[in-house]
Amino acid sequence: MGISTQDKIKIAARKIFIEKGYSGARTRDIAEEAGINLALVNYYYRSKDTLFKIIMEEKIDELFGTIIPILAKKDTSLIEKIDEVVDKYFDLLLKVPELPLFVINELRQENINSKIVNRLKVIFENKDIVKYLNELNPNLSNYHIMMNFIGIIIFPFISKPIFVSSSIIDQNEFSALIKTQKGIVSQLVKSLALINPQIK
Amino acid sequence: MGISTQDKIKIAARKIFIEKGYSGARTRDIAEEAGINLALVNYYYRSKDTLFKIIMEEKIDELFGTIIPILAKKDTSLIEKIDEVVDKYFDLLLKVPELPLFVINELRQENINSKIVNRLKVIFENKDIVKYLNELNPNLSNYHIMMNFIGIIIFPFISKPIFVSSSIIDQNEFSALIKTQKGIVSQLVKSLALINPQIK
DNA sequence: GTCTATAGGCCGATAGAC
């Protein structure tokens, strides 16, 4: 069984939108990448905008959805949760390193609809998650913990373009760096426990 | 003395490019923001592309140039250097929080020219900087130290869109969070010294 | 230097044949 035309378009759209962003991507790029006729993009998805919103929603779920079921579990310790989240994120981000930068960058533009906003709110205001994360360091606010927790995990992937597109390192060296980075991240997240915002 | 037309265009271009990225920005937006006639953009800067490259170079210097003179100083301790870098970055990024995301995102596209690449290389391969930073943790490679050092400082600003555009927090709350974040970042950078990539 | 007007090309979207 081959892939349906509709799915070919979606697969191509994922690649092109992530690569070039909404305004940099052309429906012609997507059609070419999918190996189908330009008119079919509109036939199946009505407009570039509709297609983009579908991809965006999917990617937000992929990026933030990973974290919910793990952190909300009731029978694991906080340390186990952290290790599992770091594990899962590195698996995901090694496959799609551009994901965090794509999502964050498009969130900044006004392409957002209320559906996406609500999805984010559900994640960040989930009471179980807030409660468990707070155990990490009671001196810090929920947002600080959340911001630093997520930030420490994803920043190696966000900073990738600095090192790779400037040819300071290449793709292979980046992959090697990331293997060590995983251990660093794991320890760094746990060291959030030691931080006291009162002292300097 | 008023501002020259040429400068008005550059000031407007900074704002528009940072807000919308290269492909999302229109020369019409820039002209309107500058309060001048559309044709003058091309009169003074020949093309959108030329103007963009000027802004980009300026912003890369702003973002990465800050770090060089501080880290290369010979008469300050590593801890003093870290504190000064964190200080300077927070001053800068409180004024232009969108700066890191803008630069990194555009680096990812192919808009780069060799001039910019070279500038990055000069920074990341400066022997003094490499030597001093390595004192922080001899168990880690230069790139790991550099990546984590820069990453820890800038990720609060990069993750801003996640929290702000989803209305989880607003601009004022973000500013308040950032004040505490500065202390966290300072301690987090120093805790890189304790990390051992061997253990898990 | 600054304006108006427009060229020229690209892009999203659709009409209509098969």
Place this chain on the structure above:
DNA sequence: GTCTATCGGCCTATAGAC
């Protein structure tokens, strides 16, 4: 469902008047 052809609009860039 898939194609070709094309429309209409927008965007960068420039020609030419002042």
